[in-house]
Each structure stands twice: as structure tokens, then as C-alpha cells.
Amino acid sequence: QKEVEQDPGPLSVPEGAIVSLNCTYSNSAFQYFMWYRQYSRKGPELLMYTYSSGNKEDGRFTAQVDKSSKYISLFIRDSQPSDSATYLCAMRTGGNNRLAFGKGNQVVVIP
Amino acid sequence: DSGVTQTPKHLITATGQRVTLRCSPRSGDLSVYWYQQSLDQGLQFLIQYYNGEERAKGNILERFSAQQFPDLHSELNLSSLELGDSALYFCASSVVPGGTPDTQYFGPGTRLTVL
Numbered sequence: 001q002k003e004v005e006q007d008p009g010p011l012s013v014p015e016g017a018i019v020s021l022n023c024t025y026s027n028s029a030f031q032y033f034m035w036y037r038q039y040s041r042k043g044p045e046l047l048m049y050t051y052s053s054g055n056k057e058d059g060r061f062t063a064q065v066d067k068s069s070k071y072i073s074l075f076i077r078d079s080q081p082s083d084s085a086t087y088l089c090a091m092r093t094g095g096n097n098r099l100a101f102g103k104g105n106q107v108v109v110i111p
Numbered sequence: 112d113s114g115v116t117q118t119p120k121h122l123i124t125a126t127g128q129r130v131t132l133r134c135s136p137r138s139g140d141l142s143v144y145w146y147q148q149s150l151d152q153g154l155q156f157l158i159q160y161y162n163g164e165e166r167a168k169g170n171i172l173e174r175f176s177a178q179q180f181p182d183l184h185s186e187l188n189l190s191s192l193e194l195g196d197s198a199l200y201f202c203a204s205s206v207v208p209g210g211t212p213d214t215q216y217f218g219p220g221t222r223l224t225v226l
Contacts, residue, residue, distance in 0.1 A: 008153075036217075043113060043201050043217030044154070088154060096159075096167050097142065097205065099215065103153035 003027050006089055006102025015111050019076040023089035023102045026070065030091040030100070033065050035074045038086045038104065047087070048074065079109045114138065115218035117202050123224045129190040132221045136183055136204030142166070143185040144205075144215060145177055149198040160185055192225045199223075 006023040013019055021035075032051055036044035048063040050056045050072075056063045064073040072091070076083055089102040114137035124130055136143050145157040147170075156169035160179035171177075174192075179185040189196060199222050203215040 041219075043115070043203075043219050045113065045217065046214050049214070090154075097144070097215070098156045098159065098167050098169055099144075099146075100156070101154040 003100045004089060004091060004102045006104060008103040008105060010106040010108065012108045012110060013079055015079060015081060015109055017079050017109075019079050019083070019107055019109075020073065021075075021087050021089075021105050021107075022071060022073045023091075024069075024071050025091060025100075027091075027093070027100070028067075028070070029093040029095075031094045032092050033063070033072050034090040034099070035061075035063055036088045036090055036101075038088060040085075044088055076107075079107075081109045081111050083107060084109050113216040113218060115202060115204050115216050117200075117218040117221050119221060120219070121222045121224070123226065124192060125226055126192055126194060128192050128225075129188065130192065130223065132187040132189070132200050132202075132223075134185045134187070134202030134204075134218060136185070136202075137216055140204035140206050140216070141183065142205045143179055143183070144203040145171075145185070145187050146201040146203065146217075147198045148201060148220070154201070157187070189223070194225050197223055197225045 035048040037047045038044040053067040060077045062075040086104040088104040090099045116135045142161045157171040159167040199220045203217045
């Protein structure tokens with residue numbers, strides 16, 4: 001079983017829709033949870049960062065962490081064509097900085 | 112632009128060869144990380160250096176090695192290359208390891224193609 005599971009299927013949504021992405025994980029030692037956005041032919045960039053369980057909101061983006069279920073989510077409200085990218089979940093323990101990534105979801109927002 | 116630079120952008124080579132990938136971290140960042148991204152495995156952590164010393168090791172093959180120099184730039188050496196080594200190789204940097212939050216800034220990557 002992989003440490004982090006993210007169904008890598010592509011997602012196409014119309015502009016203005018809500019995008020919902022999620023990951024599950026098996027390592028209960030993970031404490032820090034991140035979502036990275038990767039545009040085509042670019043390196044990943046940090047989008048959201050959450051410590052432990054709870055919700056975090058930043059503009060149109062909301063990250064949720066449920067440690068009891070080992071499940072994290074990212075919601076994008078009022079999606080825009082500029083949100084078209086691959087979204088990768090990532091997480092790490094408190095002891096080191098090794099990031100464990102999901103495989104990523106390619107999101108396409110259709111104008 | 113993350114401030115992390117990587118050279119070269121693209122590299123095409125043959126099986127059995129050896130290549131060196133170079134990374135310059137953001138100004139002030141002491142920690143450098145190397146990742147490999149392939150379609151089937153996703154983004155995989157290879158190795159981390161902090162201020163010149165190896166800090167953590169991930170799924171790095173014995174044919175691969177890395178180092179971080181006194182000026183903090185890092186090189187990833189890949190030898191006896193196989194077709195399966197074809198991938199995107201990313202370098203990331205952060206100020207210090209273990210900080211909260213400790214954002215890793217990724218470079219644009221080096222695309223390696225082994226023929």
C-alpha cells in the first residue's frame with residue numbers, strides 16, 4: 001500500500017463550478033499536509049498548508065484534514081480557467097522534511 | 112519564479128551513460144531536496160542535504176548520488192543510466208529543515224530522456 005493515495009484521474013469542470021480533490025494516507029505519523037499546484041512544464045508550487053486536523057481557507061481555496069479518517073481534501077470554489085493545472089497532495093511527519101506526494105489530479109476548467 | 116534554478120532544462124542521453132544535474136537554491140536557503148517525477152510513480156523524494164551534509168534519503172538508487180557544495184548549490188549524478196530513469200528531476204530548497212511551516216520551493220526541473 002502506498003503511503004499516499006490520490007486517484008490520478010483527470011477532472012474537467014465548467015468555469016464557476018466547485019472542484020473537489022482528495023487524498024488518503026496510511027502513515028499516522030503525518031502531521032503536516034499540503035496541496036501543491038503544478039502547471040504544465042513547471043515545478044510544483046505550494047498552494048495550501050495545514051497542520052493537523054481542521055479546515056483552512058484562503059480565498060477560493062479550502063483545505064480540510066481529517067486525521068481520524070486519514071483523509072484530506074481540497075476544494076476550489078468558483079473555478080477559473082487559470083486553475084487548470086495538476087494538483088498534488090503532499091504530507092510529512094514532524095521529524096523530517098521528506099514530502100510524500102500523491103500522484104496528482106489534472107484539473108481542466110472549461111470556459 | 113521560485114528562485115530555484117536548475118540546469119540543464121533538457122537532457123537526452125543513451126543507456127549506460129552518466130549525467131550530472133545541477134541545482135542552485137534560493138538565496139538564503141540551506142536545505143536542498145531532489146525529487147524524481149514519472150508518470151507511473153508520481154513525485155518521489157530522492158535525497159535531502161542541509162548545509163552540505165546529507166540529511167535524509169528516500170528512494171534513491173545506488174547508481175545515483177548527490178552532493179551539496181560549500182556555496183550551497185547541489186548536483187545529482189546519475190550513472191549507468193537505464194530507460195526507466197527517464198523522468199523529470201526536480202530540485203527544491205527551503206530555509207531550514209523542520210521549520211513550521213517549512214515551505215519547499217521547487218525549481219523548473221530537468222527533463223531526462225534516456226534512449
